[in-house]
Amino acid sequence: MAVEILESCMVKPSDAATTTPLHVVWLSNLDLLVARSHTPTVYVYRRPSPDVPGFFSPDVLKAALSKALVPFYPLAGRLGQDGAGRPEIHCTGEGALLVTARADATLQDLAAAGGFAPSDELRQMLVPSAADGEDRAGILAMFQVTSFKCGGVCVGAAIHHTAADGLAALDFVNTWAAIASKGVDEAAPRPWLDRTVLRARSPPDVRFDHSEYARRRGGGPKTARVPFDSAILPMSKTQLDALKAGGGQGNKKVSTFKAVVAHVWRCACMARGLAEDDDTRLYITADARSRVRPPLPAGYLGNAIFRASAVAKAGDVVSEPLDAVAGRVSGATARLDDEYVRSLVDCLEQVVSDAAGLRKGEWVMPETDLWVISWQGLPIYDADFGWGRPAFMGRACLQFSGLVYLVPGPDGDGRLDVVVAMEPKSLARFKELFYELIKGAGVPCMAE
Incomplete structure (x- = not known):
């Protein structure tokens, strides 16, 4: 074109x-x-x-x-x-x-x-x-x-x-x-x-472990872009309901966000062929607007987002019931209150002068890890210039392999698009597992 x-x-x-x-x-x-x-x-x-x-x-x-x-x-x-x-x-x-x-x-x-x-x-x-x-x-x-x-x-x-x-x-x-x-x-x-x-407090008061912003082995500014392909995987409300109903034990309720993130995490571990004892880290982008006290003013023009994470063994992510994996996702976000955000801002005060390699997309994220960003609840279809709402809205390109966006559909019918970037050798298998495990029963096995 x-x-x-x-x-x-x-x-x-x-x-x-x-x-x-x-x-x-x-x-x-x-x-x-x-x-x-x-x-x-x-x-x-x-x-x-x-x-x-x-x-x-x-x-x-x-x-x-x-x-x-x-x-x-x-x-x-x-x-x-x-x-x-x-x-x-x-x-x-x-x-x-x-x-x-x-x-x-x-x-x-x-x-x-x-x-x-x-x-x-x-x-x-x-x-x-x-x-x-x-x-x-x-x-x-x-x-x-x-x-x-x-x-x-x-x-x-x-x-x-x-x-x-x-x-x-x-x-x-x-x-x-x-x-x-x-x-x-x-x-x-x-x-x-x-x-x-x-603004950071003076003096800084760091009370939590903010390992998401620590320099990791193989970190630093990336020297080469890891090749990846991207795909949009739509999920209907029926499929979402089936995922939430069939993924747990007992009557424990799982939110759509946590169920989908747990499902994506599991599929990625299997598609990438991770070993059972491999550590896999899940990054989640969180919003500080309603977490700080007082909440940030309406219409805050700036960045109020930050990263949280959960770490698990790949074997556990694959073998545990979906609601247990969703519980790991909950654990990553449950503590993110005002004191946590203030502690994070204070922690970052010590690294912003040498932030190269710490900013999103500036390091090579290992194939064991995922980064999930949710656009659920955001007004992504409100841009009506006078001739109707958009039929589609989304990212034009993604930054790195392992990045995942959750994007609601434009019609308010409960649909959710999972937009994923992954290594070419793993993405095809990921797409197969993504739908197979929604309707499948029982506990899946680790890929050999």
């Missing part, structure tokens, strides 16, 4: 009654320990029937983006550094990049060629990249609106992770869409810009 760039421009914040401030935004330790890159996502929209005028008009999108950047003005700035080399956001008002493009294919053609499973090719076609030119260095928000021959449209978004985590990025895109659809007066509330609410 060929994509032709039609226009590329910088959109600056603009409001007749407002001038955006020119200052520096201090970044918290949680901002500095995420991937130092843009997060690429795609929103797919089908043309309404009957047709409507002005479908994804570039002028409408440009004007709405300019207005959205007024309250979210740090995203119109540039990533810089202070005198000591610590990253910070310079609120310069230089703007966000907006690209319009045209594809020589239909959405159906794209689906037939592999659909929207994350891949480097998908990102290169549909999402702007900072690698595409020196003039993009430091830009925090980039978008590409691609029109397809069938009339459908894809909005590719790339928001720098240092500037915003997933929920904060969604708040911005959804605000942009609300302004395009309904006008600025009905858009979302203004974001909370002050990140000092997550």
